[in-house]
Amino acid sequence: MENRHIVSAFDRDLEAIQAYIMKMGGLVEASITDAATALAARDEELAEAVRTRDSAIDELEERINEEAARVIALRAPTAIDLRVILSVMKMSSNLERIGDLSKNMAKRTGVLVQLKTVNGTTSSLKRMAREVERMLKDALDAYIQRDVALAEDVLERDADIDQMYNAMFRNFLTHMMEDPRNITACMHLHFIAKNIERMGDHVTAIAEQVIFLESGETPSDRQKKDLTSTEAALPKGALD
Amino acid sequence: MENRHIVSAFDRDLEAIQAYIMKMGGLVEASITDAATALAARDEELAEAVRTRDSAIDELEERINEEAARVIALRAPTAIDLRVILSVMKMSSNLERIGDLSKNMAKRTGVLVQLKTVNGTTSSLKRMAREVERMLKDALDAYIQRDVALAEDVLERDADIDQMYNAMFRNFLTHMMEDPRNITACMHLHFIAKNIERMGDHVTAIAEQVIFLESGETPSDRQKKDLTSTEAALPKGALD
Numbered sequence: 390m391e392n393r394h395i396v397s398a399f400d401r402d403l404e405a406i407q408a409y410i411m412k413m414g415g416l417v418e419a420s421i422t423d424a425a426t427a428l429a430a431r432d433e434e435l436a437e438a439v440r441t442r443d444s445a446i447d448e449l450e451e452r453i454n455e456e457a458a459r460v461i462a463l464r465a466p467t468a469i470d471l472r473v474i475l476s477v478m479k480m481s482s483n484l485e486r487i488g489d490l491s492k493n494m495a496k497r498t499g500v501l502v503q504l505k506t507v508n509g510t511t512s513s514l515k516r517m518a519r520e521v522e523r524m525l526k527d528a529l530d531a532y533i534q535r536d537v538a539l540a541e542d543v544l545e546r547d548a549d550i551d552q553m554y555n556a557m558f559r560n561f562l563t564h565m566m567e568d569p570r571n572i573t574a575c576m577h578l579h580f581i582a583k584n585i586e587r588m589g590d591h592v593t594a595i596a597e598q599v600i601f602l603e604s605g606e607t608p609s610d611r612q613k614k615d616l617t618s619t620e621a622a623l624p625k626g627a628l629d
Numbered sequence: 630m631e632n633r634h635i636v637s638a639f640d641r642d643l644e645a646i647q648a649y650i651m652k653m654g655g656l657v658e659a660s661i662t663d664a665a666t667a668l669a670a671r672d673e674e675l676a677e678a679v680r681t682r683d684s685a686i687d688e689l690e691e692r693i694n695e696e697a698a699r700v701i702a703l704r705a706p707t708a709i710d711l712r713v714i715l716s717v718m719k720m721s722s723n724l725e726r727i728g729d730l731s732k733n734m735a736k737r738t739g740v741l742v743q744l745k746t747v748n749g750t751t752s753s754l755k756r757m758a759r760e761v762e763r764m765l766k767d768a769l770d771a772y773i774q775r776d777v778a779l780a781e782d783v784l785e786r787d788a789d790i791d792q793m794y795n796a797m798f799r800n801f802l803t804h805m806m807e808d809p810r811n812i813t814a815c816m817h818l819h820f821i822a823k824n825i826e827r828m829g830d831h832v833t834a835i836a837e838q839v840i841f842l843e844s845g846e847t848p849s850d851r852q853k854k855d856l857t858s859t860e861a862a863l864p865k866g867a868l869d
Binding site: 562565579 | 708
């Protein structure tokens with residue numbers, strides 16, 4: 390790119406940190422997919438792989454925070470460079486949380502394999518997880534390419550995730566009312582659905598960092614959006 | 630205190646930020662209590678007050694982050710001072726999350742008042758919330774007084790919260806199986822219980838920052854503790 394400014398020591402430091410972010414992103418993407426696949430296939434071994442991978446993700450977050458603190462202390466960055474560093478730290482924290490939520494899903498798989506299956510639920514969860522994983526991939530691409538349009542696109546797609554969650558919530562209620570033997574499994578499945586929805590919120594937060602970096606505007610209120618909104622927005626009758 | 634070093638410009642800046650943290654802590658403590666009270670008393674007005682208060686909490690977090698970034702840029706703090714600033718930013722993020730979870734509880738109150746009550750459940754939730762609020766108070770005191778023993782005490786008490794959550798999870802299952810008309814309410818109540826348990830995890834993270842600041846050790850793995858552990862640890866039979 391032509392309008393690139395001269396590469397400074399700070400830029401080199403930042404590039405190293407961004408490389409860690411991308412590595413972390415790759416691991417997290419894999420965890421989302423694997424956790425959903427393990428659940429749908431009742432594959433305990435794959436679930437265990439997700440649980441193990443989480444420590445590598447946690448280590449990367451620590452590494453990124455240490456590097457970021459080192460760069461701040463060493464380079465005393467300008468306000469703009471500082472903004473970049475702080476947003477990288479926020480992104481690594483979002484990635485770590487998504488990793489945790491995937492591990493959480495993998496842990497529940499261990500419990501769910503011992504329970505009766507509930508028709509069609511795990512395949513819907515898998516579709517929802519696949520969609521979140523694609524959003525994460527795009528949010529990270531948007532970050533690297535500073536592509537605000539792509540980041541905006543990710544923000545919009547979060548509404549689909551909320552809608553999928555909403556539909557699943559109703560579906561779980563129906564299964565539980567039809568047959569009380571579904572209750573325990575549905576409570577776990579419901580938590581998994583909620584966790585995938587929360588992953589979507591963290592992906593949204595990453596996309597908002599991209600917009601923030603390019604526009605300088607603080608992340609919109611979308612980030613603070615209420616996590617229960619999908620259920621609260623259900624028609625009253627649906628919850629009675 | 631005698632071994633206090635000379636008050637620098639950095640110390641003054643830090644004191645101002647800490648004052649914001651304590652103010653934020655006060656608001657969050659109030660939100661926890663009020664949200665639980667509103668739920669138990671089915672008091673929509675009090676729930677609304679919690680929802681409104683959340684924007685004041687969010688504003689304080691933004692203010693703290695801006696101030697912290699300003700101090701880093703202006704004072705180019707040493708490694709140790711930088712550690713303090715970064716931990717203050719982490720604490721404000723934990724407080725913001727607890728505030729969000731309280732708001733979330735208040736939102737569900739709006740849904741729950743329209744449903745049939747489930748015996749004894751909201752009073753147990755209130756007890757659990759009260760305990761988390763006390764832990765938060767102690768964690769903030771531990772921070773101001775750099776009291777590691779008190780911070781350790783807070784960490785230990787988180788196990789009680791996990792135990793309370795565990796007991797409530799079983800209780801909800803029983804109510805749902807006994808009477809399917811309890812299912813919808815119990816799903817919301819279960820989320821509230823889980824949210825209070827997550828508040829406990831954020832309080833724990835604050836207590837760990839105190840230990841980190843005094844000892845220089847990175848927060849122990851306790852912070853990364855798996856959120857589903859309480860259920861996963863249930864005897865297999867309890868979930869069947």
